[in-house]
Amino acid sequence: MRSFNKEKHGALPSGQVEDALCAYYRAQRPAADEASERAVVAAVVEEVRNMRAERAVVDEARCLRAEMSPVRVARPTFSACVRAVSETASFVAAQARFMGARAWILQACAVAAVVLLWSVGEGHAASGLYACLAGAAIAVCGLPDMAASRMCGIVELERSCMHDARSVAAARMAVLACSNAVGLAAVALVGAFADSAAGAPVALLHAFAPYCITVAGCLAAARRIDGASALVAAAAWGVAVAAGAYFLAAKMPGVYDQAAVWVWAAAAAAAAVWAGCEARAWLADAAASPRMLSFDSSFINR
Amino acid sequence: MELSLENLTKRFAEKPAVHDVSATLRPGVYGLLGANGAGKTTLMRMVCDVLKPSAGRIAFDGADIARMGDEYRAMLGYLPQDFGYYPDFTAMDFMLYMAALKGLDRRAAKLRCAELLEEVGLAAHAKAKVRTFSGGMKQRLGIAQAVINDPAVLVLDEPTAGLDPKERVRFRNLISGFSQDKIVLLSTHIVSDVEYIADDILVMKAGRFVLRGRPDAVVSSVAGKVWECRVSARQADELSASACVCNVHYASDGGAVVRVAADEAPVAGAASVEPTLEDLYLYTFRDDAGAGAAGAAASEVRRDRKSGLFGGRR
Numbered sequence: 001m002r003s004f005n006k007e008k009h010g011a012l013p014s015g016q017v018e019d020a021l022c023a024y025y026r027a028q029r030p031a032a033d034e035a036s037e038r039a040v041v042a043a044v045v046e047e048v049r050n051m052r053a054e055r056a057v058v059d060e061a062r063c064l065r066a067e068m069s070p071v072r073v074a075r076p077t078f079s080a081c082v083r084a085v086s087e088t089a090s091f092v093a094a095q096a097r098f099m100g101a102r103a104w105i106l107q108a109c110a111v112a113a114v115v116l117l118w119s120v121g122e123g124h125a126a127s128g129l130y131a132c133l134a135g136a137a138i139a140v141c142g143l144p145d146m147a148a149s150r151m152c153g154i155v156e157l158e159r160s161c162m163h164d165a166r167s168v169a170a171a172r173m174a175v176l177a178c179s180n181a182v183g184l185a186a187v188a189l190v191g192a193f194a195d196s197a198a199g200a201p202v203a204l205l206h207a208f209a210p211y212c213i214t215v216a217g218c219l220a221a222a223r224r225i226d227g228a229s230a231l232v233a234a235a236a237w238g239v240a241v242a243a244g245a246y247f248l249a250a251k252m253p254g255v256y257d258q259a260a261v262w263v264w265a266a267a268a269a270a271a272a273v274w275a276g277c278e279a280r281a282w283l284a285d286a287a288a289s290p291r292m293l294s295f296d297s298s299f300i301n302r
Numbered sequence: 303m304e305l306s307l308e309n310l311t312k313r314f315a316e317k318p319a320v321h322d323v324s325a326t327l328r329p330g331v332y333g334l335l336g337a338n339g340a341g342k343t344t345l346m347r348m349v350c351d352v353l354k355p356s357a358g359r360i361a362f363d364g365a366d367i368a369r370m371g372d373e374y375r376a377m378l379g380y381l382p383q384d385f386g387y388y389p390d391f392t393a394m395d396f397m398l399y400m401a402a403l404k405g406l407d408r409r410a411a412k413l414r415c416a417e418l419l420e421e422v423g424l425a426a427h428a429k430a431k432v433r434t435f436s437g438g439m440k441q442r443l444g445i446a447q448a449v450i451n452d453p454a455v456l457v458l459d460e461p462t463a464g465l466d467p468k469e470r471v472r473f474r475n476l477i478s479g480f481s482q483d484k485i486v487l488l489s490t491h492i493v494s495d496v497e498y499i500a501d502d503i504l505v506m507k508a509g510r511f512v513l514r515g516r517p518d519a520v521v522s523s524v525a526g527k528v529w530e531c532r533v534s535a536r537q538a539d540e541l542s543a544s545a546c547v548c549n550v551h552y553a554s555d556g557g558a559v560v561r562v563a564a565d566e567a568p569v570a571g572a573a574s575v576e577p578t579l580e581d582l583y584l585y586t587f588r589d590d591a592g593a594g595a596a597g598a599a600a601s602e603v604r605r606d607r608k609s610g611l612f613g614g615r616r
Binding site: 087090091094095098100148152153154156157158159160161162163164168288290293295 | 314351353354378384385400402404451457
């Protein structure tokens, strides 16, 4: 006897499955003797029992999974995805609101200062140097907001909330990345205007490499050093990067020539990887490191 | 609703701060008592998912809180021992910030925050900067943020530390009001706070629970071990140095009434008296500070009296 073709009949409700099976076996019936009828009925009963048992096992497994993690097992529907995205966006927007405009203002001041320098300096080296200075300054401007949770001792409270300290750190990174992207774009445009031979992409590269190096170094310093000294160390790192850029302009001005763009591209790529690693370590620390729980209360009561 | 601590251990550089602790908490107020370094804060941080246990697990209604993640934290309210805030935040900013972290809708959060600030007596200071607040006001703000999301589990780490008696009573009443149908875990050094509001007491020592039960049952474990005797001032000083002295009351006639927690009568003629939770605390932690903190304090008072700081002994 051939088995019932499940694929042909598709997924049917349990009542209809029995009807379909009955019809199928009725059509297959060779003779109308009692013995063969009994055999057909027995086969149908067996098939239905097997299908029910199979379904029960599947349902039980689903229930068990749901019991263990009701939220995660639910299949993500389109509306659930939309809701998750809108919740995340609203949380990031809330962080941006609470962070205030300090980072934006500091960054605007840094870009304005570099624009002033551009108006007096001339040549590829000077132009490249100013882009480097702007990149380093933009990175340092965002650090107080990035380290605020830890400096102000609010990490412990944040970790105990639905949106934990890692979410807060990630949201702040996203907000600062947006503001820094605007700042770097402004630097690239001004650089292209000041040194039309080089163009915006080269100015962007000159700003981006020191930006990433500064971000990575500042995060590394702020992660390893406690209290207000972390900010001092991070600012010192920013100054060191700026000094390095000045040294290159003074001793090896050729580095800022268009021919050396690939060097900047390689440096930017390596620095971006370093910054990415530091950002990941920062998020991991925000989530679980006991070190992040200690803070100097005199910093907030000053 | 049930919160189970299952063989919970937390080590810092191989030194255990909490060691193999197990308990099951159901709705009610649990007072966590213990000396400094007993592991109370570490335990509370693990309950709040702030620190991950080195071994063991915490389960809420059978589900591991590490796996529940944000789902568990959404049901949690926490007031840390020493909490920070952003210096330029007003009380309302702080509340709204915490409401955003707890996933509350912005409009609903505004109403809830205003209502809670009113409840804790800070409505008039909603627009004042948090850094201008006194210790008591900060603690009241702390309890308000802890209950923004109407949590099922409320964890308060030394909430009454540094408060004057009036603020403490006010704070205790606030906690009692907020603790209906919740699991409230409250740690403190101030024994009377626990005595007044806790349904159950957990006593921690060296990272372990050494006593657990209803206040009267726990206190009865030292029944027959608390003594009062009338001795000379010199003998009172000697007792303070050698025994676990709970209290010394110097009389104007040169004598002193000394209350001692000890397995046997400290001097002939000492009478056994009804123990209190404070006696139990001092008896349990008598080894932690030599002859006991109270004894040392009594000696301190004695020295001060001798030097005439309080007018000397008459």
